[in-house]
Amino acid sequence: MKLHYGRMLSDRLDGVHGLPRPRLLELARRFGEVQAEVRRRRGAGEYGFYGLGDQAASVTQIRRFAEGVGQAFDHVLVLGIGGSALGMKALLNALKRPGWNELDDEGREFFPRLTVLDNVDPTSVAEALRRMDPRRALVNVISKSGGTAETMAQYLVVREWLERALGPAAARHLVFTTDPARGALREIAARDGIAALEVPPAVGGRFSVLSPVGLLPAALVGIDIEGLLAGARDALAGAEADDLLQNQSALWSALHWAADTALGARIHVLMPYTDRLREFAEWYRQLWAESLGKAKDRRGQEVHTGPTPVAAVGPTDQHSQVQLFMEGPFDKVVTFMAVDRFAEDVTIPQVAGLPADLAYLPGHSLAGLLQAEYQATSAALASMGRMNCSLHLPELSARTLGEAIMFFQLATGYAGVWYGVDPFDQPGVELGKRLTFAAMGRAGYTAEPLGLPPGDVA
Numbered sequence: 001m002k003l004h005y006g007r008m009l010s011d012r013l014d015g016v017h018g019l020p021r022p023r024l025l026e027l028a029r030r031f032g033e034v035q036a037e038v039r040r041r042r043g044a045g046e047y048g049f050y051g052l053g054d055q056a057a058s059v060t061q062i063r064r065f066a067e068g069v070g071q072a073f074d075h076v077l078v079l080g081i082g083g084s085a086l087g088m089k090a091l092l093n094a095l096k097r098p099g100w101n102e103l104d105d106e107g108r109e110f111f112p113r114l115t116v117l118d119n120v121d122p123t124s125v126a127e128a129l130r131r132m133d134p135r136r137a138l139v140n141v142i143s144k145s146g147g148t149a150e151t152m153a154q155y156l157v158v159r160e161w162l163e164r165a166l167g168p169a170a171a172r173h174l175v176f177t178t179d180p181a182r183g184a185l186r187e188i189a190a191r192d193g194i195a196a197l198e199v200p201p202a203v204g205g206r207f208s209v210l211s212p213v214g215l216l217p218a219a220l221v222g223i224d225i226e227g228l229l230a231g232a233r234d235a236l237a238g239a240e241a242d243d244l245l246q247n248q249s250a251l252w253s254a255l256h257w258a259a260d261t262a263l264g265a266r267i268h269v270l271m272p273y274t275d276r277l278r279e280f281a282e283w284y285r286q287l288w289a290e291s292l293g294k295a296k297d298r299r300g301q302e303v304h305t306g307p308t309p310v311a312a313v314g315p316t317d318q319h320s321q322v323q324l325f326m327e328g329p330f331d332k333v334v335t336f337m338a339v340d341r342f343a344e345d346v347t348i349p350q351v352a353g354l355p356a357d358l359a360y361l362p363g364h365s366l367a368g369l370l371q372a373e374y375q376a377t378s379a380a381l382a383s384m385g386r387m388n389c390s391l392h393l394p395e396l397s398a399r400t401l402g403e404a405i406m407f408f409q410l411a412t413g414y415a416g417v418w419y420g421v422d423p424f425d426q427p428g429v430e431l432g433k434r435l436t437f438a439a440m441g442r443a444g445y446t447a448e449p450l451g452l453p454p455g456d457v458a
Helices: 022-041 048-053 055-066 086-095 123-130 149-173 184-192 212-220 225-238 248-263 277-293 322-327 366-383 400-417 426-440
Strands: 002-004 073-079 114-119 139-144 174-178 195-198 267-272 294-296 302-305 308-311 334-342 390-397
Touching: 002 248, 022 086, 022 248, 022 400, 048 225, 048 400, 055 195, 055 212, 055 277, 073 149, 073 212, 086 114, 086 212, 086 277, 086 400, 114 123, 123 149, 139 149, 149 174, 149 184, 174 184, 174 212, 174 302, 184 195, 195 212, 225 248, 225 400, 248 334, 248 390, 248 400, 277 308, 277 334, 277 400, 302 322, 334 366, 366 390, 390 400, 390 426
Parallel strands: 073 114, 073 139, 139 174, 174 195, 267 308, 267 334, 334 390
Antiparallel strands: 002 390, 294 302
């Protein structure tokens, strides 16, 4: 994977907007302090996701389960929310055939279908259960704490669905991914003899896709989990560089922080030029937002800081959001993700009598058109003084995707230091959880106990 960052700098834009090139040198000089702090905090037990490159024991356990018990099912149902769901959706979207669940058994090479329930919308849940045969379904319940309200509500509904069809055998259709020692799921697993995998205690949910959280369902549908981890190790090796210009994840992070804090570019867009990374952009959005949007810095001072991530996909959003990116406020940075070689391509055919205005299309390919549109959009943004950079994947494979996942996790860890915040907590989310618990604990609850005004309803 290669980072092209020149169009973040004013001398590669219009000479007016963007970061002055001397700013890049200043960031490089300061990076030694940032790298040292990351290493100190790693030594103190933070940054647990660095350890995900080496999981031989977990991979063996996951492989044994997927190739043993997992072979007995033709549908995998994942229950989770946030980091327990977005990462797996990104893996499936990127690495398995489009329309996976619509393919027949042969088209899926006899791997199971996979459904991820990441919400508690009753219509979605009810319809998902209607489409599955509980006798052929394996349910993977994912919650590190074992107490996530949405996931546990899903679990209670799905467990009843299983028990109506299977009786006491329902437990054999469940596997939990949770804390190794604590929480309701761990307690239920011990009581009911349910298989359970461990979420590493030092790895938070949004950093967990390369842990058993994502690796188990990935292995069940035939994704190369060893390739994912090999890619993660590639990114981790790159992050050991102490020269900012040789450390891609740190450089991307530093440039985005500088664009935000010095130039007011607080909106950070990730725009892959392939449908297969659409869900990856959604995964990035949670990672960047939940990690960096904080009311207080590490010293306890009120800062209310954090960039706003936006997910886009090209060229679809050339006809949706790019008008704003091109001519709206100078408050955005766009990161393009481009795949240099597609596993499959489609040639645009020659057609007799084609109008002259369309004569430029035949003989080219759809992959070539994607590349041309990405390059043109990047150049057009630059000509308008709009900062953008590009991440190039040589091809889309388990290894390159694992590298991209770890790249963004590393960048987020570095950004926590640049912004001076803890990138691993989520106090705002926890407040919402507590208020949900309080509301659901009251029969006939209303808004007033949560501090909301009783009126003001249109």
